[in-house]
Amino acid sequence: MEIVTRPHVENFIDWCxxxxxxxxxxxxxxxxxxxxxxxxxxxxxxxxxxxxxxxxLGVAGGLAREGFVPFIHTFAVxxxxxxxxxxxxxxxxxxxxxxxxxxxxxxxxxGGVTHQAIEDIAIMRATPNMTVVETGDATxxxxxxxxxxxxxxxxxxxxxxxxxxxLFPQDxxxxxxxxxxxxxxxxxxVLTAGIATEEALRACQALERAGVGVTHIHVSxxxxxxxxxxxxxxxxxxxxxxxxENHTIIGGLGSAVAELMAEKGIGSGLTRLGLRDTYAHxxxxxxxxxxxxxxxxxxxxxxxxxxxxxxxxxxxxxxHARVAAIHSDAKAEAL
Amino acid sequence: MNHQQIDEIASGIRRRVxxxxxxxxxxYLSQALSSAGIFACLYGDTMNLEPLPxxxxxxxxxxxxxxxxxxxxxxxxxxxxxxxxxxxxxxxxAHYALVLYAALIEVGRLAPDALxxxxxxxxxxxxxxxxxxxxxxxxxxxxAQALSQANGVALARKLRGETGSNWVFMSDGEFQEGxxxxxxxxxxxxxxxxxxxxxxxxxxxxxxxxxxxMGIEPLLPRLEAFGWDAYEVDGHxxxxxxxxxxxxxxxxxxSAVIARTDPAYLVEPLAARAPLLHYLRFSSDDERRxxxxxxxxxxxxx
Numbered sequence: 001m002e003i004v005t006r007p008h009v010e011n012f013i014d015w016c017x018x019x020x021x022x023x024x025x026x027x028x029x030x031x032x033x034x035x036x037x038x039x040x041x042x043x044x045x046x047x048x049x050x051x052x053x054x055x056x057l058g059v060a061g062g063l064a065r066e067g068f069v070p071f072i073h074t075f076a077v078x079x080x081x082x083x084x085x086x087x088x089x090x091x092x093x094x095x096x097x098x099x100x101x102x103x104x105x106x107x108x109x110x111g112g113v114t115h116q117a118i119e120d121i122a123i124m125r126a127t128p129n130m131t132v133v134e135t136g137d138a139t140x141x142x143x144x145x146x147x148x149x150x151x152x153x154x155x156x157x158x159x160x161x162x163x164x165x166x167l168f169p170q171d172x173x174x175x176x177x178x179x180x181x182x183x184x185x186x187x188x189x190v191l192t193a194g195i196a197t198e199e200a201l202r203a204c205q206a207l208e209r210a211g212v213g214v215t216h217i218h219v220s221x222x223x224x225x226x227x228x229x230x231x232x233x234x235x236x237x238x239x240x241x242x243x244x245e246n247h248t249i250i251g252g253l254g255s256a257v258a259e260l261m262a263e264k265g266i267g268s269g270l271t272r273l274g275l276r277d278t279y280a281h282x283x284x285x286x287x288x289x290x291x292x293x294x295x296x297x298x299x300x301x302x303x304x305x306x307x308x309x310x311x312x313x314x315x316x317x318x319x320h321a322r323v324a325a326i327h328s329d330a331k332a333e334a335l
Numbered sequence: 336m337n338h339q340q341i342d343e344i345a346s347g348i349r350r351r352v353x354x355x356x357x358x359x360x361x362x363y364l365s366q367a368l369s370s371a372g373i374f375a376c377l378y379g380d381t382m383n384l385e386p387l388p389x390x391x392x393x394x395x396x397x398x399x400x401x402x403x404x405x406x407x408x409x410x411x412x413x414x415x416x417x418x419x420x421x422x423x424x425x426x427x428x429a430h431y432a433l434v435l436y437a438a439l440i441e442v443g444r445l446a447p448d449a450l451x452x453x454x455x456x457x458x459x460x461x462x463x464x465x466x467x468x469x470x471x472x473x474x475x476x477x478x479a480q481a482l483s484q485a486n487g488v489a490l491a492r493k494l495r496g497e498t499g500s501n502w503v504f505m506s507d508g509e510f511q512e513g514x515x516x517x518x519x520x521x522x523x524x525x526x527x528x529x530x531x532x533x534x535x536x537x538x539x540x541x542x543x544x545x546x547x548x549m550g551i552e553p554l555l556p557r558l559e560a561f562g563w564d565a566y567e568v569d570g571h572x573x574x575x576x577x578x579x580x581x582x583x584x585x586x587x588x589x590s591a592v593i594a595r596t597d598p599a600y601l602v603e604p605l606a607a608r609a610p611l612l613h614y615l616r617f618s619s620d621d622e623r624r625x626x627x628x629x630x631x632x633x634x635x636x637x
Contacts, residue, residue, distance in 0.1 A: 011451065032506075044494075050517075050520065055483040055486065055518045055520075056513040058480055058482075059484070059521065062483070062485060062486060062488040062490070063488075063491050064491060065484070065488060066488055066492065068491055068494075089475070089477050090480050090484055093465075094473070128401075153401075184450075250404070278438065
């Protein structure tokens with residue numbers, strides 16, 4: 001699998017060459033949000049707001065009212081936790097074209113509870129006028145700017161940084177409102193988003209080898225949620241549906257799927273994997289994924305529970321795990 | 336505009352709001368008494384707003400901003416067309432909405448009978464206005480959010496080389512909010528010299544006197560320490576106020592004018608209700624009569 005180092009850096013610089021209306025706003029996390037080279041490339045379009053996110057959200061609203069397109073770059077927690085009233089009243093309510101790039105989704109950071117955005121999708125989904133998308137690989141990081149450009153309102157982008165795998169071909173960009181079907185089978189339907197997709201790919205491949213038919217769908221648009229492929233896959237799963245998300249199971253992908261199944265009268269059952277109404281702590285991503293049941297092994301166990309039988313898939317079968325070196329260059333500014 | 340004309344606007348604002356409060360058995364009276372002179376100076380003299388051909392009729396509520404709401408119109412249209420040389424107005428404490436509507440009527444920007452629809456279901460003249468309400472450019476009933484948005488507008492206009500000023504009307508209570516100080520620091524750091532605040536420093540907030548809730552003084556040196564050009568005047572002395580506002584506008588830094596005001600100005604019985612002046616509600620027929628007499632006296636002073 002190709003690993004792309006810092007896909008956002010050059011992509012955002014290139015993308016802004018023909019878009020003078022785009023400004024970048026930073027709250028003292030410029031290099032941590034892969035914006036340092038952009039600042040040096042476009043110094044007049046870089047707005048430093050200091051560690052003052054409430055004001056930064058309002059400034060973004062004011063700039064957008066005047067026709068600029070502000071791209072806020074900071075850790076996701078500081079957008080929706082620290083400055084939510086400002087986000088709601090100064091950006092979302094007036095439906096302004098502001099792009100909110102939330103870094104460090106879920107448990108990807110060893111920074112611990114203060115840095116881990118575990119309920120951001122729930123809160124952003126509940127915010128009127130907000131479009132909510134999540135990147136799951138390098139191709140999506142590279143294509144999310146184009147994919148959301150037409151949206152005349154605020155967009156929350158759950159974005160990946162550092163070493164990012166390329167799961168999807170470069171000529172298959174993210175499209176808002178369209179999921180990706182990664183495999184087809186009629187025993188189980190598995191829906192995943194963000195980094196959970198790479199993890200689930202290993203489990204789904206092992207299940208296929210064990211003779212279990214799995215429809216695996218990757219979701220990049222959390223809101224508006226649901227397309228024809230998702231509805232068909234939910235309706236067609238003999239043994240029900242499993243969601244796996246890098247987020248609390250309340251209010252995110254699992255909840256969106258539950259809502260859709262209930263509205264469509266699909267009663268095959270749902271297992272939601274993710275953080276089970278808990279905060280996490282500071283440790284390596286792989287360690288936290290195991291500890292909180294967000295990994296391939298947890299998915300296999302959930303599948304066996306739904307199927308009512310063992311699949312014979314062993315931990316060794318799942319051992320293709322990609323483990324990034326924690327102290328590689330890409331992690332130099334780990335926090 | 337001469338100062339007699341400005342004072343007539345201020346008197347008209349007080350009269351209209353007091354009349355409304357008497358008619359509806361209560362309302363935000365103290366805000367009008369303290370800030371009428373400020374609105375009169377801003378709209379009557381200081382702000383360079385594009386004129387309107389005639390007072391505009393308020394529109395009924397037609398939905399909140401949304402991508403599929405094509406009928407939406409901003410209340411900022413009452414402040415005239417946006418031009419590079421014209422000023423902008425940002426209204427921060429939305430609880431002063433009745434005062435702003437009265438001011439717009441006095442200066443011929445809002446239809447004279449518009450207050451009849453104040454706080455009526457389906458009207459845009461809401462009690463605590465939002466950006467569909469006349470004169471309101473940003474939704475700031477959650478206090479202390481307008482200055483940050485004005486920062487964004489002022490920065491955008493600076494990037495485009497526009498010369499108009501950006502005026503923000505604030506209440507002193509908003510200086511308790513941390514966001515205000517974030518915004519003050521941002522404006523000073525980015526040298527937003529066309530940004531000007533005027534503060535109705537009436538010393539009152541919802542729970543009573545600010546000194547009993549959480550003090551903010553000394554406000555003038557605090558603003559200066561944040562890099563602002565700050566002035567302090569008697570907010571009922573309109574010549575002093577227009578002079579300070581002009582100095583603030585011409586400053587090469589962001590500027591703030593602290594207008595010290597009396598929340599019971601010209602209405603003696605209101606002072607007797609201290610410290611609860613935020614919202615006037617009559618507790619007895621006797622009290623209503625006392626205020627009716629005070630209203631008559633106010634009419635006679637005009």
